[in-house]
Amino acid sequence: MSAVLHETARPAARTETPDSWRAVPVLAVFETRQLFRSLPLLLGFAVYLAWIVWKGRDYADGNPALQDADRATQSVPLLIGLAVLLAVNQAVLRSRRRDTERHFAVLVMTPLRRTLAHLLSVVPVALLTAVCVAAQYGWQALKPGALGHGSPGELLVGPLTVLLFGAGGVLAARLLPSVFAAPLVIVLFMFLLLLGSSVAGDAGWVRWLTPVVTENSSQVLPSGLIGRPAAWHALYLAALALSVALLAVLAGGGARAWSARVGLAGAVALTAVAVVAQGAGVSPQLTAARERATFHPEQVQTCVARDGSRYCAFPEWRGRTADWAAVVAEVRSLAGGTARTQPLVVRQRIDATYGLESDAGLLPSKQAGVVSVGTSWGGNRVPEFSAAVAGVLVAGGEKEAAELCDGRMVTVMWLALAWQSDPLDALRRVRLDDSVKGSAIVLAPTEPLSMTAGQTEVVRELLERPAAEVAPTVKAHWAELVSPKVTTARVAELTGVKGKFGADTCD
Numbered sequence: 001m002s003a004v005l006h007e008t009a010r011p012a013a014r015t016e017t018p019d020s021w022r023a024v025p026v027l028a029v030f031e032t033r034q035l036f037r038s039l040p041l042l043l044g045f046a047v048y049l050a051w052i053v054w055k056g057r058d059y060a061d062g063n064p065a066l067q068d069a070d071r072a073t074q075s076v077p078l079l080i081g082l083a084v085l086l087a088v089n090q091a092v093l094r095s096r097r098r099d100t101e102r103h104f105a106v107l108v109m110t111p112l113r114r115t116l117a118h119l120l121s122v123v124p125v126a127l128l129t130a131v132c133v134a135a136q137y138g139w140q141a142l143k144p145g146a147l148g149h150g151s152p153g154e155l156l157v158g159p160l161t162v163l164l165f166g167a168g169g170v171l172a173a174r175l176l177p178s179v180f181a182a183p184l185v186i187v188l189f190m191f192l193l194l195l196g197s198s199v200a201g202d203a204g205w206v207r208w209l210t211p212v213v214t215e216n217s218s219q220v221l222p223s224g225l226i227g228r229p230a231a232w233h234a235l236y237l238a239a240l241a242l243s244v245a246l247l248a249v250l251a252g253g254g255a256r257a258w259s260a261r262v263g264l265a266g267a268v269a270l271t272a273v274a275v276v277a278q279g280a281g282v283s284p285q286l287t288a289a290r291e292r293a294t295f296h297p298e299q300v301q302t303c304v305a306r307d308g309s310r311y312c313a314f315p316e317w318r319g320r321t322a323d324w325a326a327v328v329a330e331v332r333s334l335a336g337g338t339a340r341t342q343p344l345v346v347r348q349r350i351d352a353t354y355g356l357e358s359d360a361g362l363l364p365s366k367q368a369g370v371v372s373v374g375t376s377w378g379g380n381r382v383p384e385f386s387a388a389v390a391g392v393l394v395a396g397g398e399k400e401a402a403e404l405c406d407g408r409m410v411t412v413m414w415l416a417l418a419w420q421s422d423p424l425d426a427l428r429r430v431r432l433d434d435s436v437k438g439s440a441i442v443l444a445p446t447e448p449l450s451m452t453a454g455q456t457e458v459v460r461e462l463l464e465r466p467a468a469e470v471a472p473t474v475k476a477h478w479a480e481l482v483s484p485k486v487t488t489a490r491v492a493e494l495t496g497v498k499g500k501f502g503a504d505t506c507d
Helices: 018-037 039-056 077-092 101-106 111-141 157-175 181-199 204-209 230-254 258-278 284-295 315-334 381-395 398-402 408-417 423-430 453-464 467-476 488-495
Strands: 302-306 309-313 345-348 370-373 440-442 449-451
Touching: 018 039, 018 077, 018 111, 039 077, 039 111, 077 111, 077 157, 077 181, 111 157, 111 230, 157 181, 157 230, 204 258, 230 258, 302 315, 309 315, 315 345, 315 381, 315 408, 315 467, 370 381, 370 398, 381 398, 381 408, 381 423, 408 423, 408 449, 408 453, 408 467, 408 488, 423 453, 449 453, 453 488, 467 488
Parallel strands: 309 345, 345 370
Antiparallel strands: 302 309, 440 449
Protein backbone atom coordinates (compact mmCIF):
# COMPACT_ATOMS: atom_id res chain seq x y z
CA MET A 1 0.00 0.00 0.00
CA SER A 2 1.42 3.28 -1.01
CA ALA A 3 0.45 6.71 -0.16
CA VAL A 4 0.86 9.68 -2.38
CA LEU A 5 1.36 12.93 -0.65
CA HIS A 6 0.08 16.00 -2.44
CA GLU A 7 1.08 19.45 -1.37
CA THR A 8 -1.91 21.66 -0.79
CA ALA A 9 -1.96 24.64 -3.09
CA ARG A 10 -1.75 28.01 -1.33
CA PRO A 11 -3.28 31.21 -2.67
CA ALA A 12 -0.72 33.42 -4.27
CA ALA A 13 0.29 36.39 -2.15
CA ARG A 14 -0.89 39.75 -3.36
CA THR A 15 1.70 41.92 -4.85
CA GLU A 16 1.70 45.70 -4.96
CA THR A 17 1.39 46.83 -8.54
CA PRO A 18 0.76 50.23 -10.05
CA ASP A 19 -2.51 48.94 -11.47
CA SER A 20 -3.82 48.12 -7.98
CA TRP A 21 -3.47 51.74 -6.89
CA ARG A 22 -4.84 53.05 -10.17
CA ALA A 23 -8.07 51.30 -9.32
CA VAL A 24 -8.59 53.57 -6.29
CA PRO A 25 -9.67 56.70 -8.24
CA VAL A 26 -11.81 54.50 -10.52
CA LEU A 27 -13.65 53.13 -7.53
CA ALA A 28 -13.85 56.63 -6.04
CA VAL A 29 -15.62 57.89 -9.18
CA PHE A 30 -18.05 54.98 -8.99
CA GLU A 31 -18.77 55.61 -5.31
CA THR A 32 -19.24 59.32 -6.00
CA ARG A 33 -21.95 58.50 -8.54
CA GLN A 34 -23.58 56.22 -5.99
CA LEU A 35 -23.51 58.96 -3.37
CA PHE A 36 -25.23 61.44 -5.64
CA ARG A 37 -27.91 58.85 -6.32
CA SER A 38 -28.59 58.22 -2.63
CA LEU A 39 -31.89 59.50 -1.28
CA PRO A 40 -30.49 61.31 1.80
CA LEU A 41 -28.07 63.36 -0.30
CA LEU A 42 -30.62 64.14 -3.01
CA LEU A 43 -33.11 65.35 -0.40
CA GLY A 44 -30.37 67.29 1.39
CA PHE A 45 -29.32 69.24 -1.70
CA ALA A 46 -32.94 69.80 -2.73
CA VAL A 47 -33.66 71.40 0.65
CA TYR A 48 -30.38 73.34 0.46
CA LEU A 49 -31.12 74.86 -2.94
CA ALA A 50 -34.70 75.68 -1.98
CA TRP A 51 -33.46 77.38 1.18
CA ILE A 52 -30.91 79.47 -0.76
CA VAL A 53 -33.61 80.74 -3.13
CA TRP A 54 -36.18 81.36 -0.39
CA LYS A 55 -33.76 83.08 1.98
CA GLY A 56 -31.76 84.98 -0.60
CA ARG A 57 -34.56 87.01 -2.16
CA ASP A 58 -35.27 89.30 0.80
CA TYR A 59 -32.13 88.77 2.86
CA ALA A 60 -31.36 91.92 4.87
CA ASP A 61 -34.06 93.77 2.89
CA GLY A 62 -31.79 93.84 -0.16
CA ASN A 63 -29.01 95.66 1.71
CA PRO A 64 -26.77 92.86 2.99
CA ALA A 65 -23.59 93.34 4.96
CA LEU A 66 -21.15 90.78 3.59
CA GLN A 67 -19.57 90.23 7.01
CA ASP A 68 -22.94 88.76 8.01
CA ALA A 69 -23.72 87.11 4.67
CA ASP A 70 -20.65 84.87 4.94
CA ARG A 71 -21.83 83.42 8.27
CA ALA A 72 -25.31 82.88 6.81
CA THR A 73 -23.82 80.19 4.53
CA GLN A 74 -22.81 77.88 7.39
CA SER A 75 -25.91 76.39 8.97
CA VAL A 76 -27.59 74.47 6.13
CA PRO A 77 -24.40 72.62 5.00
CA LEU A 78 -24.76 70.81 8.34
CA LEU A 79 -27.74 69.07 6.75
CA ILE A 80 -25.58 68.05 3.78
CA GLY A 81 -22.91 66.84 6.20
CA LEU A 82 -25.37 64.62 8.08
CA ALA A 83 -26.76 63.30 4.79
CA VAL A 84 -23.31 62.44 3.41
CA LEU A 85 -22.35 60.81 6.73
CA LEU A 86 -25.32 58.49 6.45
CA ALA A 87 -24.88 57.86 2.72
CA VAL A 88 -21.14 57.12 2.76
CA ASN A 89 -21.54 54.93 5.84
CA GLN A 90 -24.09 52.81 4.02
CA ALA A 91 -21.82 52.70 0.95
CA VAL A 92 -18.91 51.32 2.97
CA LEU A 93 -21.18 48.67 4.50
CA ARG A 94 -22.74 47.74 1.16
CA SER A 95 -20.58 44.61 0.77
CA ARG A 96 -21.59 43.42 4.23
CA ARG A 97 -25.29 44.00 3.66
CA ARG A 98 -25.20 42.16 0.33
CA ASP A 99 -22.85 39.43 1.60
CA THR A 100 -20.20 40.15 -1.04
CA GLU A 101 -17.36 40.92 1.34
CA ARG A 102 -15.72 37.50 0.78
CA HIS A 103 -15.44 38.15 -2.96
CA PHE A 104 -13.08 41.05 -2.33
CA ALA A 105 -10.49 38.56 -1.08
CA VAL A 106 -9.66 37.61 -4.66
CA LEU A 107 -9.44 41.20 -5.93
CA VAL A 108 -6.65 43.74 -5.76
CA MET A 109 -8.98 46.15 -3.90
CA THR A 110 -7.90 45.61 -0.32
CA PRO A 111 -9.86 47.20 2.55
CA LEU A 112 -7.26 49.97 2.67
CA ARG A 113 -7.78 50.90 -0.98
CA ARG A 114 -11.54 50.71 -0.64
CA THR A 115 -11.38 52.99 2.40
CA LEU A 116 -9.33 55.50 0.44
CA ALA A 117 -11.82 55.37 -2.43
CA HIS A 118 -14.75 56.05 -0.10
CA LEU A 119 -12.91 58.97 1.47
CA LEU A 120 -12.16 60.42 -1.97
CA SER A 121 -15.82 60.04 -2.97
CA VAL A 122 -16.74 62.64 -0.34
CA VAL A 123 -14.57 65.34 -1.97
CA PRO A 124 -16.94 66.06 -4.91
CA VAL A 125 -19.82 66.46 -2.44
CA ALA A 126 -17.78 69.02 -0.53
CA LEU A 127 -16.92 70.79 -3.79
CA LEU A 128 -20.59 70.97 -4.77
CA THR A 129 -21.33 72.40 -1.34
CA ALA A 130 -18.62 75.00 -1.96
CA VAL A 131 -20.35 75.92 -5.23
CA CYS A 132 -23.64 76.38 -3.36
CA VAL A 133 -21.90 78.51 -0.72
CA ALA A 134 -20.31 80.65 -3.43
CA ALA A 135 -23.66 81.04 -5.19
CA GLN A 136 -25.44 82.05 -1.99
CA TYR A 137 -22.75 84.53 -0.99
CA GLY A 138 -22.25 85.83 -4.53
CA TRP A 139 -25.96 86.51 -4.91
CA GLN A 140 -25.83 88.83 -1.91
CA ALA A 141 -22.51 90.41 -2.92
CA LEU A 142 -23.91 91.40 -6.32
CA LYS A 143 -26.92 93.23 -4.90
CA PRO A 144 -26.71 97.01 -5.36
CA GLY A 145 -27.12 97.61 -1.62
CA ALA A 146 -24.36 95.21 -0.54
CA LEU A 147 -21.46 96.52 1.52
CA GLY A 148 -18.73 95.30 3.84
CA HIS A 149 -16.23 92.48 3.51
CA GLY A 150 -16.73 88.74 3.85
CA SER A 151 -14.24 86.30 5.35
CA PRO A 152 -12.78 83.36 3.38
CA GLY A 153 -12.50 81.47 6.66
CA GLU A 154 -16.24 81.81 7.29
CA LEU A 155 -17.06 80.70 3.75
CA LEU A 156 -14.93 77.56 4.11
CA VAL A 157 -16.88 76.29 7.11
CA GLY A 158 -19.68 74.71 5.07
CA PRO A 159 -17.50 72.62 2.69
CA LEU A 160 -15.11 71.63 5.48
CA THR A 161 -18.05 70.50 7.60
CA VAL A 162 -19.15 68.19 4.78
CA LEU A 163 -15.62 66.76 4.52
CA LEU A 164 -15.51 66.19 8.28
CA PHE A 165 -18.86 64.43 8.38
CA GLY A 166 -18.04 62.33 5.33
CA ALA A 167 -14.79 61.14 6.89
CA GLY A 168 -16.73 60.44 10.09
CA GLY A 169 -19.14 58.22 8.17
CA VAL A 170 -16.26 56.14 6.76
CA LEU A 171 -14.59 55.87 10.17
CA ALA A 172 -17.84 54.78 11.83
CA ALA A 173 -18.28 52.03 9.22
CA ARG A 174 -14.75 50.72 9.82
CA LEU A 175 -14.98 50.79 13.60
CA LEU A 176 -18.63 49.75 13.95
CA PRO A 177 -19.68 47.75 10.87
CA SER A 178 -23.40 48.06 11.58
CA VAL A 179 -26.22 49.88 9.80
CA PHE A 180 -27.17 51.43 13.14
CA ALA A 181 -23.77 53.07 13.63
CA ALA A 182 -24.40 56.15 11.46
CA PRO A 183 -27.78 57.06 13.07
CA LEU A 184 -26.18 56.69 16.50
CA VAL A 185 -23.31 58.96 15.46
CA ILE A 186 -25.83 61.58 14.27
CA VAL A 187 -27.73 61.39 17.58
CA LEU A 188 -24.43 61.68 19.48
CA PHE A 189 -23.43 64.70 17.42
CA MET A 190 -26.74 66.46 18.11
CA PHE A 191 -26.35 65.76 21.81
CA LEU A 192 -22.81 67.15 21.87
CA LEU A 193 -23.96 70.18 19.88
CA LEU A 194 -26.65 70.95 22.46
CA LEU A 195 -24.23 70.29 25.28
CA GLY A 196 -21.68 72.65 23.77
CA SER A 197 -24.32 75.36 23.44
CA SER A 198 -25.38 74.97 27.08
CA VAL A 199 -21.86 75.27 28.50
CA ALA A 200 -20.75 78.05 26.16
CA GLY A 201 -21.82 80.67 28.70
CA ASP A 202 -19.26 79.38 31.21
CA ALA A 203 -16.49 78.50 28.76
CA GLY A 204 -16.96 80.30 25.47
CA TRP A 205 -14.06 78.46 23.83
CA VAL A 206 -16.02 75.19 24.02
CA ARG A 207 -18.47 76.33 21.36
CA TRP A 208 -15.60 76.63 18.88
CA LEU A 209 -15.16 72.86 19.04
CA THR A 210 -18.41 72.49 17.09
CA PRO A 211 -18.37 72.86 13.29
CA VAL A 212 -20.70 75.86 13.15
CA VAL A 213 -20.60 78.63 15.75
CA THR A 214 -23.69 80.80 15.45
CA GLU A 215 -23.48 84.37 16.68
CA ASN A 216 -26.42 86.59 15.84
CA SER A 217 -26.86 90.21 16.79
CA SER A 218 -29.60 92.75 16.24
CA GLN A 219 -27.04 95.10 14.69
CA VAL A 220 -24.42 94.81 11.99
CA LEU A 221 -20.84 95.51 13.04
CA PRO A 222 -17.97 96.74 10.90
CA SER A 223 -16.02 93.74 9.66
CA GLY A 224 -12.92 94.79 11.60
CA LEU A 225 -14.79 94.68 14.92
CA ILE A 226 -16.38 91.23 14.67
CA GLY A 227 -13.39 89.40 16.13
CA ARG A 228 -14.32 85.84 15.20
CA PRO A 229 -11.29 83.52 14.74
CA ALA A 230 -12.58 82.48 11.32
CA ALA A 231 -9.22 81.48 9.81
CA TRP A 232 -8.23 79.41 12.85
CA HIS A 233 -11.63 77.73 12.92
CA ALA A 234 -11.34 76.80 9.26
CA LEU A 235 -7.89 75.34 9.98
CA TYR A 236 -9.35 73.44 12.94
CA LEU A 237 -12.08 71.89 10.78
CA ALA A 238 -9.60 70.96 8.03
CA ALA A 239 -7.13 69.40 10.48
CA LEU A 240 -9.92 67.56 12.30
CA ALA A 241 -11.31 66.22 9.02
CA LEU A 242 -7.82 65.03 8.05
CA SER A 243 -7.38 63.37 11.45
CA VAL A 244 -10.68 61.52 11.13
CA ALA A 245 -9.83 60.45 7.56
CA LEU A 246 -6.42 59.08 8.63
CA LEU A 247 -8.04 57.23 11.52
CA ALA A 248 -10.38 55.64 8.99
CA VAL A 249 -7.36 54.65 6.88
CA LEU A 250 -5.69 53.03 9.89
CA ALA A 251 -8.91 51.24 10.84
CA GLY A 252 -9.37 50.13 7.24
CA GLY A 253 -6.14 48.16 6.98
CA GLY A 254 -3.44 50.82 6.96
CA ALA A 255 -2.23 50.24 10.51
CA ARG A 256 1.19 49.13 9.25
CA ALA A 257 1.69 52.18 7.02
CA TRP A 258 4.13 54.45 8.80
CA SER A 259 3.11 57.36 6.59
CA ALA A 260 -0.48 57.15 7.86
CA ARG A 261 0.66 57.07 11.49
CA VAL A 262 3.00 60.02 11.00
CA GLY A 263 0.32 61.92 9.11
CA LEU A 264 -2.20 61.27 11.89
CA ALA A 265 0.20 62.56 14.52
CA GLY A 266 0.79 65.72 12.47
CA ALA A 267 -2.94 66.26 11.86
CA VAL A 268 -3.76 65.83 15.57
CA ALA A 269 -1.00 68.30 16.51
CA LEU A 270 -2.33 70.80 13.97
CA THR A 271 -5.83 70.35 15.35
CA ALA A 272 -4.58 71.06 18.88
CA VAL A 273 -2.79 74.23 17.73
CA ALA A 274 -5.97 75.46 16.02
CA VAL A 275 -8.07 74.68 19.13
CA VAL A 276 -5.78 76.77 21.32
CA ALA A 277 -5.59 79.63 18.80
CA GLN A 278 -9.33 79.89 18.17
CA GLY A 279 -10.07 79.88 21.89
CA ALA A 280 -7.58 82.62 22.75
CA GLY A 281 -10.29 85.26 23.10
CA VAL A 282 -10.42 88.91 22.11
CA SER A 283 -7.17 90.85 21.93
CA PRO A 284 -6.72 94.12 23.88
CA GLN A 285 -6.34 95.96 20.56
CA LEU A 286 -9.74 94.74 19.35
CA THR A 287 -11.35 95.62 22.67
CA ALA A 288 -9.98 99.14 22.42
CA ALA A 289 -11.20 99.46 18.82
CA ARG A 290 -14.70 98.34 19.84
CA GLU A 291 -14.85 100.86 22.66
CA ARG A 292 -13.64 103.63 20.37
CA ALA A 293 -16.32 102.84 17.78
CA THR A 294 -18.98 102.68 20.50
CA PHE A 295 -18.16 105.73 22.60
CA HIS A 296 -16.16 107.90 20.20
CA PRO A 297 -17.38 107.04 16.68
CA GLU A 298 -16.27 110.44 15.38
CA GLN A 299 -12.67 109.25 15.69
CA VAL A 300 -13.11 106.50 13.11
CA GLN A 301 -15.83 107.88 10.86
CA THR A 302 -15.77 109.86 7.65
CA CYS A 303 -18.22 112.75 7.23
CA VAL A 304 -19.61 114.17 3.99
CA ALA A 305 -21.72 117.30 3.46
CA ARG A 306 -25.00 117.11 1.54
CA ASP A 307 -27.54 119.96 1.25
CA GLY A 308 -26.25 121.72 4.36
CA SER A 309 -26.20 118.64 6.59
CA ARG A 310 -23.32 116.32 7.54
CA TYR A 311 -23.47 112.56 7.28
CA CYS A 312 -20.90 110.60 9.30
CA ALA A 313 -20.46 106.88 8.69
CA PHE A 314 -18.01 104.06 9.32
CA PRO A 315 -15.75 103.44 6.29
CA GLU A 316 -17.74 100.50 4.94
CA TRP A 317 -20.96 102.55 5.00
CA ARG A 318 -19.73 105.69 3.22
CA GLY A 319 -21.75 104.77 0.14
CA ARG A 320 -24.97 104.73 2.14
CA THR A 321 -24.91 108.41 3.06
CA ALA A 322 -26.77 109.22 -0.16
CA ASP A 323 -29.70 107.04 0.99
CA TRP A 324 -29.82 108.82 4.34
CA ALA A 325 -29.65 112.20 2.64
CA ALA A 326 -32.58 111.27 0.40
CA VAL A 327 -34.77 110.51 3.43
CA VAL A 328 -33.73 113.75 5.16
CA ALA A 329 -34.57 115.71 2.01
CA GLU A 330 -38.03 114.13 1.80
CA VAL A 331 -38.85 114.89 5.43
CA ARG A 332 -37.56 118.47 5.27
CA SER A 333 -39.54 119.12 2.09
CA LEU A 334 -42.76 118.62 4.08
CA ALA A 335 -41.70 120.76 7.04
CA GLY A 336 -42.27 124.46 7.50
CA GLY A 337 -40.44 127.36 9.08
CA THR A 338 -36.71 127.04 9.67
CA ALA A 339 -36.95 123.23 9.73
CA ARG A 340 -36.85 123.20 5.93
CA THR A 341 -33.26 124.42 6.00
CA GLN A 342 -32.18 123.28 9.46
CA PRO A 343 -28.74 121.64 9.27
CA LEU A 344 -28.56 118.16 10.78
CA VAL A 345 -25.73 115.85 11.73
CA VAL A 346 -26.62 112.26 10.85
CA ARG A 347 -24.21 110.01 12.72
CA GLN A 348 -23.95 106.25 12.51
CA ARG A 349 -23.89 104.63 15.93
CA ILE A 350 -23.37 101.09 17.18
CA ASP A 351 -22.79 99.22 20.42
CA ALA A 352 -19.75 97.04 19.72
CA THR A 353 -18.57 96.66 23.30
CA TYR A 354 -18.96 92.88 23.31
CA GLY A 355 -18.85 92.22 19.60
CA LEU A 356 -21.70 90.17 18.18
CA GLU A 357 -22.88 89.41 21.70
CA SER A 358 -23.80 93.08 22.20
CA ASP A 359 -27.53 93.57 21.99
CA ALA A 360 -28.14 96.77 23.93
CA GLY A 361 -30.22 99.62 22.57
CA LEU A 362 -28.70 102.99 21.77
CA LEU A 363 -29.34 105.94 24.05
CA PRO A 364 -30.63 109.12 22.37
CA SER A 365 -27.99 111.68 21.54
CA LYS A 366 -27.99 114.68 23.88
CA GLN A 367 -26.69 117.01 21.17
CA ALA A 368 -29.19 119.21 19.40
CA GLY A 369 -29.65 118.54 15.70
CA VAL A 370 -28.00 115.10 15.80
CA VAL A 371 -29.84 112.13 14.28
CA SER A 372 -28.62 108.59 14.97
CA VAL A 373 -28.71 105.90 12.32
CA GLY A 374 -27.79 102.25 12.59
CA THR A 375 -25.84 99.91 10.38
CA SER A 376 -28.87 98.15 8.89
CA TRP A 377 -30.94 99.63 6.09
CA GLY A 378 -33.98 98.91 3.99
CA GLY A 379 -37.37 97.59 5.06
CA ASN A 380 -38.54 98.89 8.42
CA ARG A 381 -35.26 100.70 9.02
CA VAL A 382 -36.28 103.42 6.54
CA PRO A 383 -39.47 104.62 8.31
CA GLU A 384 -37.67 104.26 11.67
CA PHE A 385 -34.90 106.58 10.52
CA SER A 386 -37.46 108.91 8.98
CA ALA A 387 -39.27 109.12 12.34
CA ALA A 388 -35.96 109.98 14.02
CA VAL A 389 -35.30 112.78 11.51
CA ALA A 390 -38.82 114.18 11.96
CA GLY A 391 -38.49 114.00 15.74
CA VAL A 392 -35.29 116.06 15.70
CA LEU A 393 -36.78 118.65 13.32
CA VAL A 394 -39.84 119.07 15.52
CA ALA A 395 -38.42 118.68 19.04
CA GLY A 396 -34.85 119.80 18.47
CA GLY A 397 -33.06 116.64 19.55
CA GLU A 398 -33.43 112.89 19.99
CA LYS A 399 -33.73 113.08 23.77
CA GLU A 400 -36.53 115.62 23.52
CA ALA A 401 -38.28 113.64 20.78
CA ALA A 402 -38.29 110.48 22.93
CA GLU A 403 -40.17 112.43 25.63
CA LEU A 404 -42.93 113.82 23.38
CA CYS A 405 -46.39 113.38 24.86
CA ASP A 406 -48.35 116.20 23.23
CA GLY A 407 -49.81 116.96 19.83
CA ARG A 408 -46.39 117.40 18.26
CA MET A 409 -46.31 113.62 17.90
CA VAL A 410 -48.89 113.95 15.11
CA THR A 411 -46.64 116.35 13.24
CA VAL A 412 -43.64 114.05 13.72
CA MET A 413 -45.40 110.98 12.34
CA TRP A 414 -46.95 112.80 9.40
CA LEU A 415 -43.56 114.24 8.40
CA ALA A 416 -41.95 110.82 8.78
CA LEU A 417 -44.44 108.87 6.69
CA ALA A 418 -46.39 111.14 4.32
CA TRP A 419 -43.67 111.11 1.65
CA GLN A 420 -43.52 107.31 1.37
CA SER A 421 -45.23 105.37 -1.42
CA ASP A 422 -47.62 103.63 0.99
CA PRO A 423 -47.85 105.79 4.13
CA LEU A 424 -50.35 103.60 5.98
CA ASP A 425 -48.27 100.50 5.42
CA ALA A 426 -45.22 102.41 6.66
CA LEU A 427 -47.20 103.42 9.75
CA ARG A 428 -48.05 99.80 10.39
CA ARG A 429 -44.45 98.65 9.98
CA VAL A 430 -42.93 101.33 12.18
CA ARG A 431 -45.21 100.52 15.12
CA LEU A 432 -44.31 97.72 17.49
CA ASP A 433 -47.76 96.10 17.32
CA ASP A 434 -48.05 96.35 13.52
CA SER A 435 -51.38 98.16 13.76
CA VAL A 436 -52.86 101.48 12.64
CA LYS A 437 -55.32 101.80 15.52
CA GLY A 438 -54.99 102.48 19.22
CA SER A 439 -51.93 103.50 21.21
CA ALA A 440 -48.57 102.01 20.29
CA ILE A 441 -44.83 102.25 20.52
CA VAL A 442 -43.05 103.70 17.49
CA LEU A 443 -39.66 102.18 16.75
CA ALA A 444 -36.64 104.40 16.16
CA PRO A 445 -32.86 103.92 15.94
CA THR A 446 -32.55 104.94 19.62
CA GLU A 447 -35.31 105.01 22.22
CA PRO A 448 -38.82 104.51 20.80
CA LEU A 449 -41.52 107.14 20.57
CA SER A 450 -45.04 106.83 21.91
CA MET A 451 -48.42 107.42 20.25
CA THR A 452 -51.79 107.67 21.94
CA ALA A 453 -54.95 106.30 20.38
CA GLY A 454 -56.09 109.84 19.54
CA GLN A 455 -52.79 110.71 17.89
CA THR A 456 -52.97 107.50 15.88
CA GLU A 457 -56.45 108.40 14.62
CA VAL A 458 -55.37 111.88 13.51
CA VAL A 459 -52.20 110.59 11.83
CA ARG A 460 -54.11 107.85 10.04
CA GLU A 461 -56.64 110.27 8.61
CA LEU A 462 -53.92 112.68 7.49
CA LEU A 463 -51.98 109.88 5.80
CA GLU A 464 -55.08 108.83 3.90
CA ARG A 465 -55.02 112.21 2.16
CA PRO A 466 -52.48 113.12 -0.53
CA ALA A 467 -49.37 114.69 0.97
CA ALA A 468 -49.66 117.62 -1.41
CA GLU A 469 -53.07 118.41 0.06
CA VAL A 470 -51.95 118.43 3.70
CA ALA A 471 -48.51 120.01 3.26
CA PRO A 472 -49.72 123.64 2.73
CA THR A 473 -51.75 123.48 5.93
CA VAL A 474 -48.83 122.08 7.91
CA LYS A 475 -46.47 124.76 6.63
CA ALA A 476 -48.99 127.54 7.26
CA HIS A 477 -49.48 126.52 10.91
CA TRP A 478 -45.97 125.23 11.48
CA ALA A 479 -45.15 127.44 14.48
CA GLU A 480 -48.21 126.24 16.39
CA LEU A 481 -47.87 122.61 15.29
CA VAL A 482 -44.39 122.37 16.81
CA SER A 483 -45.21 124.30 19.98
CA PRO A 484 -44.73 122.29 23.20
CA LYS A 485 -48.20 123.46 24.32
CA VAL A 486 -50.11 122.14 21.32
CA THR A 487 -52.58 119.34 21.97
CA THR A 488 -53.70 116.55 19.68
CA ALA A 489 -57.17 118.07 19.55
CA ARG A 490 -55.71 121.40 18.42
CA VAL A 491 -53.58 119.70 15.75
CA ALA A 492 -56.71 117.94 14.48
CA GLU A 493 -58.57 121.26 14.35
CA LEU A 494 -55.75 122.97 12.44
CA THR A 495 -55.46 120.16 9.89
CA GLY A 496 -59.21 119.64 9.42
CA VAL A 497 -59.58 116.26 11.14
CA LYS A 498 -62.93 115.96 12.89
CA GLY A 499 -63.57 113.89 15.98
CA LYS A 500 -63.04 113.70 19.71
CA PHE A 501 -59.58 112.80 20.99
CA GLY A 502 -58.52 111.92 24.50
CA ALA A 503 -55.98 113.75 26.60
CA ASP A 504 -52.34 113.53 25.61
CA THR A 505 -50.40 111.23 27.88
CA CYS A 506 -47.25 109.13 27.66
CA ASP A 507 -48.99 106.28 29.50
